[in-house]
Structures are given as C-alpha cells and as structure tokens.
Amino acid sequence: MLLELKLFPKILVLGLLLGSCDKYEPVAPLEEELLDGPLGGLTSAQNAQFLAGDIAFNDDVFTSRSGLGPLFVATNCASCHAGDGKGTPFTTLTRFGQTDATGNQFLHLGGPQIQNRALPGYEPETVPNGATFSKFTPPAVTGLGFLQYVTDADIMAMSDPNDDDGDGISGVPNWGTLKEYLDPLDNAIAQDGKYIHRFGKKAAAYDLLQQTVDAYNQDIGIASSFDPKDVYSGLTIDPEVSDKTIRDVVAYLNTLKAPIPRNQEASQVQNGKSLFSRINCASCHRPELVTGYSPIEALSRKTFQPYTDLLLHDMGLGLDDGYTEGSALTSEWRTPPLWGLGLSPTTQGGQYFLLHDGRAHSIEEAILMHGGEAENSKNQYQSLTQSEKNDLIKFLESL
Template sequence: MADPNDSDGDGISGVPNWITIPSYINPENALTQNGKYIGRFGKKAAAINLLHQTVNAYNQDMGITSTFNPIDVYTNEEIDPEVANVTVNDLVFYLKTLKAPIQRNQNDTEVIHGRNVFEQINCTGCHKSNLTTGYSPITGLSFKSFSPYTDMLLHDMGSGLDDGYTEGIAKTYEWRTPPLWGLGLSANSQGGQYFLMHDGRARSIEQAISMHGGEATGSRTAFNSLSQADKNAVLKFLKSL
C-alpha cells in the first residue's frame, strides 16, 4: 500500500517506517530491505511486533529491565532483569489474542451510508478497511480478514501536528495512521470524553478530522464540503466502530 512517490496522484504517499530490529526479535518471514523491517506498532510505527513494543514499554515507560533489554534507563548500565521472560511472553500472548471490538449497528442504513461516504471522500486512502493477516501459529489469527481502518504507514500530517520528535526514519510531522476500530467505544473508557490524535488534543471526532493536514488535506476539505446529513452519517459510522 506504500506509495512514496504518489504514483496514483491522490495526494497520499504513505511510507513504511523501515526499522532496525533488536537481536532478540525473530522476524520469521517478515519483509526485509537493506537489513531493515517494517515497523507497525506505536504512534510512529517504531516497533515491529508486540514483543518489541512490550519490551520497550517495560524499559522506557516503566523503567523495568528484562533479559531482552537489560539496560537501565536511569544509569544506562546493564543490570539484572527485573521482570521474568515468562511474564513478558505471557503479556505478549495476552495482547496478541485480545479480541477486536465488534462493530455495532452494522445494518443501520445511516451507518452503511456513512461508510460509503467515508470511502468516497478517501478517508480509506489511509484508514484501510480490509486487511488480511499472514500465517500465525495461533489458528484464530492465521489468514484472517479484519477491518482495523489503518494502513500502518507513515503520513505527512502537516505542521499543525509536528511534535518535534523523530523515531527511526519517521519525521517530526509524520504519524502512523491509527486504527479506528474501537473508536466509538473509546470515550466510554475515558470517563465519557474523547482524547484523539497522538497527544489527545482532539475532544471530538469532528475536531480530529479538522486537524488533518498534509496528505490528508484533500479528505478534510471533502468532509467539510459534505451536507450536514452526510457528515452526520460519517460520524455515526465512525461511532459504530
């Protein structure tokens, strides 16, 4: 789905974050290019899989070392692992097998109309609705089609969303398309309030859309030009996810 030179001329040029992976990761049959792999997890797609993401979170967010990453973030020195491998692996297995939320009101005519409009104004240029998993030793995850509403690629989202930080080759204004599954349930799990976009600055879905710049400018403009009824249908569809 990457289109670095925007060959199809739709103004959207997603690129993978090609990352160097740590030696404890077995990339199995993942695609590789010049020794790098496609990052998929994290706001700037800097982790290849859930083990990588989890080990980094233990180490960098919680200051907990493991045999995977034994370097203490405070002293920069190698110390004895503070969490057992079995715990890390169990946590990764738990995350891998968490069920994706099931869409509500799938047969509601306004929701169906909203989904069509979402496609017409090319929100699906980044928020891809249909992907298929590759092989997994967990049967329930192997070769399954699923609807995450992401392409897992990095996009230039404009200067308004520039956070001044890079991760790997991801630039300061580039973000991985976030999955939209579970969007309609997220407010409920956060005290009835939405906190959208990478730093939670958008307090509603409309606000999140209005902050789309860069490669998403075309889609934002198209959304703004919709009739109120079409806008409402798109929002109802997004809340059904």
C-alpha cells in the same frame, strides 16, 4: 407445628427479598460494548497463557520492592490501558530527543522518554534544554495480533512513496534495524538490513515483543533480560521481570479480540460508510486487511476490518511536533486503526482524547486537524451537508 408457623413469615419475607434483588443486579454489557476479551478459537494452552498474561497486564502492580523505579511513568500496564482501551491526558507519555533519522541525540539525558514520576528521594525527569518533544496518548491494545500478522508484502503493496496514482497520498513503511533479541517474522522482507516496523504512533516498534519490552523498561522502569538497561542509572542490571511474564503479556496482546462494530445495519451508519469512501478517508484508513500465516491458528490467514494501512503519512504542519522515531519524518504518523473508536470514551472518562497526543476532544475535531496528505479529505468533509457529517460521525462511532 407452632414453630413452623412462626418461621413461615420470615422465610416468605426472605424469599421475597431475594427474588426482588434480581431486578437490581447490573446488566452484563454486550460483547460488542467491551474492548477486552480473548479471541475465539484459541486452544486450551493458548487460553491459559492469555489468562496468565491478563493477570500480568491488569493485576500485577510493581512497587519499589519488586523493581519499580526509581523513575517511572506507571506502576503496571493497565495504568495506561484501562479496560485495554485508550489512555487519557493523565497517562500521556512524553518522548523527546530525535528530530530526524540520524537517531536520538538525548539518550544520555534520559531519552527517549520522560519518566515523570519518582520514588521518594528522587527527582522525576524533565525535558532537557534544546530537545524537541511530543506527547503520546496510550492507544487501545485490542486486535493487535491481527496487525502483527499482516504480511510485509501487503504493507509494501499499499505503499506509494512517489504518489504514482496521483491521489495526493504517499504512505511509506517505517524501515528499521531489528533489536538484537528479535527474530524476523514469517514473510518478513528486508531492505538494506532493515525491516518494516508497524507498532506505535510512528510505527517505530517491530513487533509485540519489542512493544512489550519497551513498555516495561520505559514506562515502569523495569529491566528484563531483553533490555537490561536501568533507565535511571543507565547501567546493565539483573532482570526485574521474568522472561515468562514478558512472553505471557505478548501472548495476551496477540490474542485479545478485535473490537466488534455495532449498529451496522442502521441507515445512518450505511450512508456514513459510503461517505467515508467517497471523500477518500479509506485510502489511508483501509477498511479491510488480511493476515498471512500465524502460528496461532485463530489469527492465521484471516480477513479483518481495522481501518489502517500501517503506513506513515505526512499529516502536515499542524501535527508536526518536531520529534520523530526511526526513519519517520517529524510530520509523519502511522495511520491509527479506527476500530473501537466509538468505545474510546468508556476508557477516557466519558469523553474523547484523539490524535497522537489526545488534543482532539471529538471525532470532528480530529478530522479538522488533519492536514498534509489528508488535507483533501478534510476539505471534502467540510463541504458535506450537516446531515452527511452526522452520518459519517455515526459510522465512525459504530466501529
């Protein structure tokens, strides 16, 4: 009995301490505040492959022993896409060597991308004399599966190369030749042996397999069976990453959820949404698209809200870097999806780095740097009252 009485105060204090810890535990973020996470409705096998791809994308770090380098930009995928979000100036890539559709003229000098880091004993690359170049800030990677399964027919229907409707906007697809390891997607449309490409700043990548293979090769210096060329020597070497890992990462990117909009019922957001359409931003940043057939049921024939048309648009002299990819002009850029825009600072150090190279440090700065086909919308934005501008920005932040 005496022993029990001696222990009682200690047990009581311990219980009080444990109970009081609850209020100091971090509050779990809401689902709409996170960019990462899988699509709903996946099968158990799809969820398992998503997890395998998640590990390869976020946790696997390459070293010299596992094939890194000798030249590289990053050591794993998450280095550039932390939290599956946008990159920063520290992770921005440099592409060089192509000024028109005739192809890259500097592949023999390390093109199309600078590997700005090197293992000890090697020198990192620099832009060769005479080569034009552009900076590419890594984009967010969520919702990409939806974009992959928009049909070519729908993309072509949004295209208006001759501006037949007279609105000053004439978006076009980036038509390119398929890499030998690629197969056309279902519902693909070919023109003169070329297919619509849709991923990347210039829409130069056909699908998520090409995007993944290129990232391993050009960003990490890792050869695969799909692209066995070593970025340092230019020689064909044995694969340094397995086909399974490549496929797992593709599956991961395919089945990441779409960003979830927030505060949609707020009056400012509703008014901003109306203004967005009124000043014709929605002509390029299409609010709603539909997927065609996908072998992943959760992506098949689904309506979604990405705010893009997946087309190239001439953005004017201010955004002409003198560099291009595929058949795009140097001033043409694929319309970036706006979903998840308001969450960008969570992966960009608490601030914005927008446009293709991160040069805009706020949403308004990005709007004011629009030119070319977007000149009229920019001018209409400038004519809004300050209150209307605030509402439009609130709407964009809610995406």
